[in-house]
Amino acid sequence: MAKTLITTLLLALFSSLSYAIDMSIIDHKNKEGILYEKWLAEHGKIYNALGEKEKRFEIFKDNLRFIEEYNASENRTFKVGLNQFADLTNDEYRAVYLGTKSDARRRLVKSKNTSQRYASPPNELLPHSVDWRKKGAVAPIKNQGSCGSCWAFSTVAAVEGINQIVTGEMITLSEQELVDCDRSQNGGCNGGLMDYAFEFIISNGGMDTENHYPYRGVDGRCDPIRKNSKVVSIDDYEDVPRNEKALQKAVAHQPVSVAIEASGKAFQLYTSGVFTGDCGEKVDHGVVVVGYGSEDGNDYWLVRNSWGTKWGESGYVKMERNVKNGHLGKCGIMTEASYPIKEAINKLRWWKLMVGYVKTTPMYVESMNEMLRRICRRNFCTCSPRPWLFVGLGNPGDKYRGTRHNVGFEMLDAFANSQGIHMETIHCKAMFGKGFVNGMPVLLAKPLTYMNLSGESIGPLAAYYKLPLNRVVVFHDDMDLPCGVLRLHPKGGHNRHNGLKSVMYHFRGNGEFPRLRIGIGRPPGQMDPKAFMLQKFNLTARERGHCADMADCIYHFLLLSFFVSEIDAALLEGAHALEQVLSKGFSESSNCFNTTQKYKHIRLQTLPT
Structure with a gap:
């Protein structure tokens, strides 16, 4: 009995000691453990894999230590905390939630061809603060989930905003449509760029609503029926000049899509305040600026994110503005930074209004006909002949003016001048003009994207005006023809011409569009072809014109001048031929024109360029 009692007492003592030891360990871990369990419940986290919960706990503790040390530092303008990314390493976070794909060459093009719509002159007074949420132009926060589709959410938010500003109606739109259907240059859950998404919406004629095409957060097959709903449309998009004053002016007018570098750990765990943490300029995340202001003397951009309401300030982040x-x-x-342009109500809504007008107006037939006649007089629509789109290929800027590679620009200018058509607006990233030639509507465009990206302008333009490819004529330089010789062709390949490559790419590989080939000749000797194309025409080509003999004088007389250069003569010939295309059609005009150019080819094939 005594032995049993002693054994029991020893066991009790041992258990008490063990409990005390365990309690000391739990006391050491208790705060973190309790926080972890509370955090799991708050964010609905469940780990099924064996050992995954323990693995995530270790990451959670590392992040907790980072948070405590970071928030303990003085003079912080923002706080970090245990948001939904607290169980992720920084590498995991970057791999899953960041998805904007920037392009260095495209950034260079954007920097040189930004719109001046929101360029801000010195001392211009702008509102001290803007918040588009208060004006109903910002939809509730959405959540992209574990799909790298931030670019789609940024695009949609900007389109929702401008649509509400123009129409007064907030229509939430479908990010999933962009993820599924915008696949020519964007990659769905593998990332993309807002500019390309704007181009898709323009070329598609609009996009569907979120309710009709709901978000699933995974790559899927494009639904053609929903894609063709086209409830909300935009007319164009433009890039913001790269200075904060211009961005401020743009945001004062509408929400603006932007990309940021969001890869830092402080941004990952951001919870409140004006973010002034460390970050670079290697952008990897698409968001939208919906306002700006100041907080405790710190200027900020109000940025709408797509990570749900449990990140940041209910889904938003205030980012430092006016960085020195x-x-x-x-x-x-x-x-x-870029923004969509919208100048009219949506086509679907317009027809609904028209139907309502018909139903409620006694003299609706006469009124409808008069309304349609007015629309036809003001627009290129089906009431008049289908327009032609003439496009000259080249590189923008004084550096390239007068070079062989820019002769497509010169041809378009020559035609525009001959018809009195002014090209003073920017549309779909092109200098743009439109007019009528003998009653035929014609659209003129010089892409500002640089030669190798010409399709980024021409594709959306053709889609915007719903033109078949046989109504799009592209003017381009051609080294296979002697200098000043022209050819009209109804279709063809790209023949290693980078501008044509880009055009065909944006026409889904289709080369069934007419082109006006402008001969620039071959480079002399062993000269690099690229250097040759980027040189200005030499004196022989640009200033040839004084008659050498009577035959030469007769030849130049037929070219309208005794003192005209080969290139300028070719431009005059081309402008006249294009006028014939508009009057007689491409087939008849090209046959006649190419015959005359054939004999010119024989005459000039031995002349220097």
Whole structure:
């Protein structure tokens, strides 16, 4: 009995000691453990894999230590905390939730061809603060989930905003449509760029609503029926000049899509305040600026994110504005800033209004006919002949003016001047003009995207005006023809011409569009062809004109001048031929024109360029 009692007492003592030891360990881990369990419940986290919960707990503790140390530092303008990314390493977070794909060459093009719509002159007074949420132009926060589709959410938010500003109606739109259907240059859950998404919406004629095409957060097959709903449309998009004053002016007018570098751990765990943490300019995340203001003396951009309401300030982040030492703004916020343009109500809504008008107006037939006649007089629509689109290929800027590679631009200018058509607006990234030639509507465009990206302008233009490819005529330089010789062809390949490659790419590989080939000749000797194309025409080609003999004088007389250069003569010939295309059609005009150019080819094939 005594032995049993002693054994029991020893066991009790041992258990008490063990409990005390365990309690000391639990006390050491208790705070983190309790926080972890509370965090799991708050965010609905469940781990099924064996050992996954313990693995995530270790990451959670590392992040907790980072948070405590970071928030303990003085003079912080923002706080970090245990948001939904607290169980992820920074590498995991970057791999899953960041998805904007920037392009260095495209950034260069954007920097040189930004719109001046929101360029802000010195001392211009702008509102001290803007918040488009208060004006109903911002939809509730959405959540992209574990799909790298931030670019789609940024695009949609900007389109929702401008649509509400123009129409007064907030219609939430479908990010899933962009993820599924915008696949020519964007990659769904593998990332994309807002500019390309704007181009898709323009070329598609609009996009569907979120209710009809709901978000699933995975790559899927494009639904053609929903894609063709086209409830909300935009007319164009433009890039913001790369300075914070211009971005401020743009945001004062509408929400603006931007890309930022969001890869830092402080941004990952951001919860409140004006973010002034460390970050670079290698943008990797698409968001939208919906306002700006100041907080405790710190200027900020109000940025709408797509990570749900449990991240940041209920889904938003205030990012430092008026950064002194960053030429691209905080975290590169000005690198990819762009905005959609919308000038009219949506086509679907317009027809609904028209139907309502018909139903409620006694003299609706006469009124409808008069309304349609007015629309036809003001627009290129089916009431008049289908327009032609003439496009000259080249590179923008004084550096390339007068070079062989830019002769497509010169041909378009020659035609525009001969018909009195002014090209003073920017549309679909092109200098743009339109007019009538003998009653035929014609659209003129010089892409501002640089030669190798010409299709980024021509594709959306053709789609915007719903033109078949046989109504799009592209003017381009051609080294296979002697200098000043022209050819009209109804279709063809790209023949290693980068401008034509880009056009065909944006026409889905289709080369069934007419082109006006403008001969620039071959480079002399062993000269590099690229250097040859980027040189200005030499004196022989640009200033040839004084008659050498009577035959030469007769030849130049037929070209309208005794003192005209080969290139200028070719431009005059081309402008006249294009006028014939508009009057007689492409087939008849090209046959006659190419015959005359054949004999010119024989005459000039031995002349220098």
